[in-house]
Amino acid sequence: MGVVGGGLAGLACALRLARAGVKVTLFEQRRRLGGRATSFVDQQSGETIDNCQHVALGCCDRYLALLGQLGKLDCIAWHDRQWWVEEGGRTSVLEPMRGHRWLPGFASHAASFLRASFLSVQDKAAIATAMGQIALVDRDSHRDVTFGDWLAQQNQPASAIERFWTPVIVSACNGEVSRVAASSAMHVFQDGLLAGASASRIGVPTVPLVALYDAAEMLLTQAGGELLLGETVEALTATTVTTRACEWAFDAVVCAVPVEKARRWLPASDVRLVQLAAAEHSPILGVHVTFDRPVLQTPHAVLVCAGTQWLFRKDERGCVVHAVISAADAWMGLSEEQIVARVVDDVQRWMPSSRGARVVRARSVKERMATFVPTPRFERSRPGALPDGARWGEAVVLAGDYCDTDWPATMEGAVRSGERAARALGC
Ligand SMILES: Cc1cc2nc3c(=O)[nH]c(=O)nc-3n(C[C@H](O)[C@H](O)[C@H](O)COP(=O)(O)OP(=O)(O)OC[C@H]3O[C@@H](n4cnc5c(N)ncnc54)[C@H](O)[C@@H]3O)c2cc1C
Known part of the structure; x- marks a missing residue:
């Protein structure tokens, strides 16, 4: 099988295939793995630094499983606490109650939430009420509305939106509450804060991101596959990959490049092109x-x-x-x-x-x-690994954080999409 793109989606797909004994050729245009979740050498300081800080939550179980496979789980430092700082320095700590980590949902954080100084009593009451709604709601039925509109329907005060909902959703979904689908925002709370203390803890890598992928090449080659770094793919089809030097033939090809590139490579006949056009x-x-x-x-x-x-x-x-x-x-x-x-x-x-x-x-x-951005329009359009009814070898298999995993653009979403692509290939 050929996998194009050595970000987390391509990596997760290739490693799952390799574990099932499939011979995989993984093409990556850069000289390093990790895609958007990687590091570079800063010319000024000579240090290896991340393109941007990447954070995982305790609920990112497939991403953590991938790190486990790569032998890097101990490279994540976990923090139960979040420090919220106001202008002037006053700091509130949101944390699970000591000895009560087992408490379900938001209850584990209730005491610190009530103590928090950056929210008024009215804000806290409104947020707690909305959290109760989110805990019970079927999020799929909220794809057509933005989270901002949903918050307005719940009469959330402007200060609660500005001081609580916005910081959480902007950092988790990379979009303002007025752009993000309510279903995506609800997902963040349902799987994170509302799923208990372990699910909502924050994991920060203690090594440069690129160091997390050290073992990937060995795992691929052990299964008879190969990793081609610095190999730019110029075109692909359901069974071929074209690089500058040659055309490669495979039983199936997984396209694990960002959505804007995938758009260029799918044939005009692929129904998923219309879906991809909705991405912003x-x-x-x-x-x-x-x-x-x-x-x-x-x-x-x-x-x-x-x-x-x-x-x-x-x-x-x-x-x-x-x-x-x-x-x-x-x-x-x-x-x-x-x-x-x-x-x-x-x-x-x-x-x-x-x-x-x-x-x-x-x-x-x-x-x-x-x-x-998980806008209502794109949330209705996110593509699957294969078009409905198609078999591998007939259509390009898609993987990437933008595929229909239900996750916002995250490392977890990327890994899940890669694993789905491997499942679509029978592994
Ligand atoms: C600044 C920033 C901060 C982020 N912070 C977080 C965070 O804190 N937590 C979190 O969970 N997520 C975060 N994300 C999102 C996360 O990085 C992505 O969702 C995830 O890494 C996407 O993985 P992917 O494999 O789908 O795509 P990519 O990582 O984009 O991988 C695609 C790969 O394809 C390769 N490629 C492209 N074209 C070709 C070609 N022609 N030939 C061969 N290879 C090619 C690329 O080089 C790349 O390696 C952040 C993203 C960014 C940009």
Whole structure:
């Protein structure tokens, strides 16, 4: 079998096929695996840094199973707590109650939620009521409405939307609540916060992302397959892959490239082309900043109502931080200097103890087409691995975070799509 694209979807597919004893050739245009969830060597510092901080939740079970297969589960640091910081530095910790991790759903976080200072009593009451609805709702019946409209129907106060629902959904779905389908947003809460303490804990890699995939080549070659890095595919069909040097023939071909590329390769007769046309993208900005002194005391922080949404501590002392801004349309026109100035301003206003800290080094990474947005239109259109009724070898098998896994654009969604593609191939 041929698999084109060495991101998480292609990798998950290729490894599942290999485990079933299938000989796989995996084509990846870059010299490294991981696709959008990878790292690069920063020319300025010589360090290997991630294109952007990637975070998993405890509920990402297929992604974690893949890490297990790669022998890298111990490279994830787990955090039960979330630190929500207001301008001026007041910090609320959302965490499961000690000794009550077993409590179902939101109940495990109830005590810290009630204590949180960044929400008013009215906001908390409204959020708790809506959470109760989300826990019970059939999310599939909410694909046609945006989460913003659904929140309005639930009479959610503007402050609850701005201070709670928006930060969670923008970071999880990479789209404003006014764009994201309610079904996708509900999925985030149903499988995460509402599924209990283990499901909602935050997993942060302790090594550069690219190091997570070290074992992939060995696993593929052990099954008689091969990994071709730096091999750009120019075209593909259901049974052929064309590179600059030659045309390869396979029993079946899996196309695991981003949606905008997959669109170019499917034949005009493939009914999934219409579905793919509904995909819209949204940018994410990652900013690496090294300060001359510690600025971040906690492993991460959500900056409530700031332009800079999340900060992650990247060294023991808290001098090196990684800032993440999802749905970052408003930042795309800024220069690196302007971006860094804004992030530093946010850090100093939200963490006043950092005032006076000097920037030693900074690097911003703009991903303009970072992910698709799970809009109501696209949620109705996400394609399957094969067109209805088609068999492998007759149509290109699709894998990628945009396929119909029901997950927003995440590593978990990508892995699930790769596994589905392998299942469509009988493995
Ligand atoms: C900035 C940013 C931050 C993110 N943060 C998170 C996060 O915190 N948590 C989370 O779960 N998800 C996050 N995501 C989303 C996650 O990275 C993606 O959903 C997931 O990695 C997509 O995997 P994929 O395999 O579907 O696609 P990709 O990772 O895009 O893989 C496609 C692969 O195909 C290769 N390819 C393309 N064209 C060719 C060609 N012609 N020939 C050969 N190979 C080709 C590409 O090089 C790439 O390796 C983030 C994404 C971005 C961009």
